[in-house]
Amino acid sequence: xxxxxxxxxxxxVTLGQPASISCRSSQSxxxxxxNTYLNWFQQRPGQSPxxxxxxxxxxxxxxxxRFSGSGSGTDFTLKISRVEAEDVGIYYCMQATHWPxxxxxxxxxxxx
Amino acid sequence: QVQLQQWGAGLLxxxxxxxxxxxxxxxxxxxxxxxxxxxxxxxxLECIGEINHTGGTNYNPSLRSRVTMSVDTSKSQISLRxxxxxxxxxxxxxxxxxxxxxSGRWERAFDLWGQGTVxxxxx
Numbered sequence: 180x181x182x183x184x185x186x187x188x189x190x191x192v193t194l195g196q197p198a199s200i201s202c203r204s205s206q207s208x209x210x211x212x213x214n215t216y217l218n219w220f221q222q223r224p225g226q227s228p229x230x231x232x233x234x235x236x237x238x239x240x241x242x243x244x245r246f247s248g249s250g251s252g253t254d255f256t257l258k259i260s261r262v263e264a265e266d267v268g269i270y271y272c273m274q275a276t277h278w279p280x281x282x283x284x285x286x287x288x289x290x291x
Numbered sequence: 292q293v294q295l296q297q298w299g300a301g302l303l304x305x306x307x308x309x310x311x312x313x314x315x316x317x318x319x320x321x322x323x324x325x326x327x328x329x330x331x332x333x334x335x336l337e338c339i340g341e342i343n344h345t346g347g348t349n350y351n352p353s354l355r356s357r358v359t360m361s362v363d364t365s366k367s368q369i370s371l372r373x374x375x376x377x378x379x380x381x382x383x384x385x386x387x388x389x390x391x392x393x394s395g396r397w398e399r400a401f402d403l404w405g406q407g408t409v410x411x412x413x414x
Contacts, residue, residue: 220401
């Protein structure tokens with residue numbers, strides 16, 4: 180299976196400051212159709228995962244512009260330009276290029 | 292309104308069979324593949340498998356020997372059965388979409404999620 184490694188494990192952030200989460204895959208995530216199926220999810224306590232970003236950098240409908248995804252090949256990043264209180268939760272990267280799809284271990288974003 | 296509503300037994304004894312169902316509302320059922328994902332403190336998020344509207348399946352090799360997924364297109368429902376459960380199968384189980392058909396091709400999704408079902412395996 181493709182191993183997805185996220186860092187940091189925990190990310191304390193001051194309100195209004197930027198945050199960055201790294202995700203590395205053990206294999207290239209470029210699929211034969213040319214797409215890179217790397218998703219980012221937010222999970223708040225007691226809720227189902229919510230997809231924020233798909234295909235590396237495409238933001239889902241309703242996702243604030245302060246969230247952005249970037250990267251290629253095996254290295255990917257999720258950035259929050261200015262953290263707000265509602266951004267508290269656990270963030271996961273996920274690859275869906277190779278079977279089975281696999282998830283990173285998660286990064287807990289909290290307010291300092 | 293798009294909704295994935297899931298249900299099933301929440302407490303099982305070791306060796307029993309887990310059985311969950313997920314009903315899909317508000318989207319064209321056959322334009323998606325549907326998947327089950329589970330989440331446990333020990334193993335994190337894990338994809339169990341996926342199924343399309345014709346019953347074609349892909350299972351995670353780690354669970355293949357114990358997993359059966361089925362589909363009822365007349366009700367827009369998918370089902371999961373996991374046999375011979377142990378404490379290691381204790382998790383929150385989610386149904387989600389794994390592919391959707393867009394502009395003439397299938398693309399990976401994982402956009403729509405059910406509310407989750409807590410399954411505990413204990414003697």
